[in-house]
Amino acid sequence: MRAVTFQAPGKVRVEERPEPSVQDPEDAVVRVETTGICGSDLHIFHGRVKIEPGFTLGHEFVGTVVETGAAVTEVAVGDRVLGCFCTACGRCFFCRHGDFHKCDHGRVFGHGKTLGNLQGAQAELVLVPHANLTLRRVPEGMPDEVALFAGDVMGTGYHAIVDAGLVAGETVCVVGLGPVGLCAVQAAQACGAAHVFAVDRVRDRLALAERLGARPIDLEREDPREPVRAATDGRGADVVVEAVGHPDALELAIRLARKAGRISGIGVYAERVQVHMGLVWIKALSLRTGFANVVGHLDRVIALLQSGKLDPRPLVTHRLSLDEAAEGYAIYDRREALKVVLKP
Numbered sequence: 625m626r627a628v629t630f631q632a633p634g635k636v637r638v639e640e641r642p643e644p645s646v647q648d649p650e651d652a653v654v655r656v657e658t659t660g661i662c663g664s665d666l667h668i669f670h671g672r673v674k675i676e677p678g679f680t681l682g683h684e685f686v687g688t689v690v691e692t693g694a695a696v697t698e699v700a701v702g703d704r705v706l707g708c709f710c711t712a713c714g715r716c717f718f719c720r721h722g723d724f725h726k727c728d729h730g731r732v733f734g735h736g737k738t739l740g741n742l743q744g745a746q747a748e749l750v751l752v753p754h755a756n757l758t759l760r761r762v763p764e765g766m767p768d769e770v771a772l773f774a775g776d777v778m779g780t781g782y783h784a785i786v787d788a789g790l791v792a793g794e795t796v797c798v799v800g801l802g803p804v805g806l807c808a809v810q811a812a813q814a815c816g817a818a819h820v821f822a823v824d825r826v827r828d829r830l831a832l833a834e835r836l837g838a839r840p841i842d843l844e845r846e847d848p849r850e851p852v853r854a855a856t857d858g859r860g861a862d863v864v865v866e867a868v869g870h871p872d873a874l875e876l877a878i879r880l881a882r883k884a885g886r887i888s889g890i891g892v893y894a895e896r897v898q899v900h901m902g903l904v905w906i907k908a909l910s911l912r913t914g915f916a917n918v919v920g921h922l923d924r925v926i927a928l929l930q931s932g933k934l935d936p937r938p939l940v941t942h943r944l945s946l947d948e949a950a951e952g953y954a955i956y957d958r959r960e961a962l963k964v965v966l967k968p
């Protein structure tokens with residue numbers, strides 16, 4: 625089968641790979657019909673997140689089940705399914721407490737040996753461990769390009785909002801308008817935010833955030849603190865989503881949050897960074913971090929996608945074949961794309 629593999633920083637290649645088959649009773653194999661390139665794939669592409677050369681990339685997928693192990697009960701051969709970006713066992717301490725994203729046996733697709741040695745989904749076939757939790761049937765009538773978002777990007781935007789404990793009527797500020805930030809803008813509105821501010825430098829992304837109902841703030845032209853304070857009687861935002869994964873964005877988030885506010889640090893960090901702890905402390909901020917509990921949120925996110933209250937379709941900017949993956953990575957790297965969808 626063909627698969628998109630990491631070669632070296634800045635270089636991916638479509639290569640022939642052996643077809644996967646069920647090895648464990650809880651495994652399934654899915655024929656991938658739609659997959660995506662994600663911001664976290666770019667971290668690998670840039671060499672910031674390190675994986676082995678030749679490893680298959682990708683962790684977003686929609687497809688059809690072609691093989692199941694004996695213990696797979698929730699999906700069957702022939703089912704059209706969507707996948708979560710990570711797996712969970714359903715039995716460990718963390719799974720029992722609903723923290724599926726921190727499963728002791730959790731593995732992330734397409735992230736190399738350090739995150740579970742699980743080959744990625746930018747391929748014709750993907751092996752799915754713990755298929756009962758990792759896969760979900762796609763509701764009748766939901767397009768592939770919508771379902772693709774449930775197990776990663778929209779699940780993450782939703783997580784950023786609910787993990788920060790948003791209550792209807794609060795003000796949210798989203799820093800960084802990549803796909804996750806734009807999904808957080810939508811999720812904030814779906815969860816009842818009174819005001820949503822959207823901060824970035826890329827004009828197309830600001831324009832899209834505005835179309836989605838947010839008040840755009842162009843960092844090149846405006847100090848975001850002024851409009852956020854103006855909307856909140858000088859307090860600052862109740863919830864700030866940091867969807868970049870950069871110390872400057874985190875610093876801005878700390879400054880935009882009100883006293884006793886909450887910051888959702890959903891952007892990826894892989895290294896030591898400095899935080900102005902004095903400000904965090906004096907403002908009594910809560911800081912939530914880590915990748916999203918998409919398995920835990922999946923039913924609610926699918927329901928919101930089905931109802932149309934969350935609609936990721938405006939985010940799909942490019943549709944390419946799997947063989948054009950290298951071009952897809954280059955386009956995304958130049959920030960010319962939001963979501964690049966690949967068709968194997």
Ligand SMILES: [Zn+2]
Pocket residue numbers: 662663664665683709776777
């Ligand atoms: Zn992702």
Ligand SMILES: [Zn+2]
Pocket residue numbers: 712713714715716717718719720726727728729730
């Ligand atoms: Zn577990």
